[in-house]
Amino acid sequence: MKTYLYFIASLLFIMCTNEDVMDKTIFIPDENDDNLPAYTEWGYNSFGAKYERLYFLATNADVPCKITYQDGMLNFYLKGELRSDAEKYYYQREDMTLMFSFPSNQILTYAGLVSLHNVQIDLQDASIRATIERDNNVTDLAPQKGRLFFKRAQLLYIDGRVDRVILSGYFDMQFLINGKPERISDGRFDLGINNDFYYFKVGS
Numbered sequence: 791m792k793t794y795l796y797f798i799a800s801l802l803f804i805m806c807t808n809e810d811v812m813d814k815t816i817f818i819p820d821e822n823d824d825n826l827p828a829y830t831e832w833g834y835n836s837f838g839a840k841y842e843r844l845y846f847l848a849t850n851a852d853v854p855c856k857i858t859y860q861d862g863m864l865n866f867y868l869k870g871e872l873r874s875d876a877e878k879y880y881y882q883r884e885d886m887t888l889m890f891s892f893p894s895n896q897i898l899t900y901a902g903l904v905s906l907h908n909v910q911i912d913l914q915d916a917s918i919r920a921t922i923e924r925d926n927n928v929t930d931l932a933p934q935k936g937r938l939f940f941k942r943a944q945l946l947y948i949d950g951r952v953d954r955v956i957l958s959g960y961f962d963m964q965f966l967i968n969g970k971p972e973r974i975s976d977g978r979f980d981l982g983i984n985n986d987f988y989y990f991k992v993g994s
Contacts (some may be wrong), residue, residue, distance in 0.1 A: 812833065812835075812953075812954075812982060813835065813982070814835060814850055815834070815835045815836050815848045815849060815850050815854055816834040816835065816836060817834075817836055817847075817848075818830060818834065818836075820838075823976070825838075825845050825847075825875055826838040826839070826840070826845065826847075826976060826978070827847070827848075827978065827980070828978075829958070829960070829978040829980070830958065830980045831941075831942050831944070831956065831958040831980060832956070832980060833946055833954065833956040833980060833981070833982035834980045835848065835854050835855075835980070835981055835982055836848050836854065836979070836980050836981075837854055837855070837868055837870065837977070837978065837979035837980070837981065838976075838977070838978060839961065839962070839974050839975065839976055839977030839978070840973075840974065840975045840976050840977075841872060841886075841972075841973075841974050842972060842973060843874075843875075844872050844873060844874055844882065845872070845873055845874070845875070846868075846870055846871070846872050846886060846888065846974065846977075847870050847871055847873065848868075848869075848870045848871075849870055849871050851871070852869045852870065852885075853869065853987060854868065854869060854870060854981060855867060855868055855869070855957075855979070855981040855983065855987060856869070856987045856988075856989070857900075857903070857983060857987065857988050857989070858988075858989045858990075858991070859894065859896070859897050859988075859989070859990045859991070860990075860991045862893055862894065862896075863891050863892065863893060863894065863919075864891070864892055864893075864894035864897065865889060865890075865891045866889065866890045866891070866892075866938070867887055867888075867889045868887065868888045868889075868979065869885075869886075869887045870885075870886060870887075871883055871884065871885060871886065872884045872885075872886040872924070884924060884925075885924070886922065886923065886924050887922070887923040888920075888921075888922055888974070889919075889920065889921045889922075889923070890911070890913070890918065890919075890920050890938050890961075891918065891919040891920070891921075892911050892915075892917065892918050892919075892938070893917050897990065898990055899985075899988070899990070900954070900955055900983050900984055900985055900987075900988035901945065901952055901955060903943055903955045903957060903983060903988070904943045904944065904945060904955060905943070906940040906943045906957060907940065907942060907943040907944070908940070908941065908942070909939075909940045909943075910937055910938070910939045910940075911937060911938040911939070912936075912937060913933040913935070913936035913937060913938060913963050914933055914934065914935050914936065918933070920933055920963065920965065922967075929967055931963070931965040931966070931967065932965055932966040932967075933963050933964065933965045934964045934965060934966065934971070935963070935964050936961070936962050936963030936964060936965070936974075937960070937961065937962060937963075938959070938960075938961045939959045939960045939961065940957055940958075940959045941958055941959040941960065942956070942957075942958045942959065943955060943956070943957050943958075944956050946982065953984065954982040954983055954984040955982070955983045955984075956980070956981070956982055956983075957979065957980075957981045957983060958978075958979065958980045958981070959978070959979060960977055960978050960979075961974070961977035961978075961979070962974060962975045962976065962977050963977075
């Protein structure tokens, strides 16, 4: 435990003194399933979930999260890689983007995302849109149940100035694709959002 705490303290020091490192994805394995990242609230730019028997994970090849606001809707994009269990003989990789779109009060800047603190979105609500993009094909999902839970939204200060918002939380969903049931489970995210990854637009 002491070694782990020392590692975390050292990592935080490096992150707070090097913004390039802060924009990277840092993977801390979950103690119950080391294919998934542990739930954290440190802005590690990481997310992960099970998709059926595969894993949907953030990578350093792509920015893991981008958020847009338009026409009263907040669009929350998670971009990563769908892959099989690393220990399996056959190893599968595929780019994938999961998007949740939900009604929101107007958020003019990334700092306003702190209003998402402790907000839970019922994905079965008719006003919610969810999509998956694979092989450049976007598929609208029909969630039967699920949630997107922003457990914590906090401002990160560096040298006394706001640098980004850290959004941490959970997601899971059961949905239909072409009438067939599929499931995303055990989803968690820990993301740092600044002006580079937040876009506000009024009107179409």
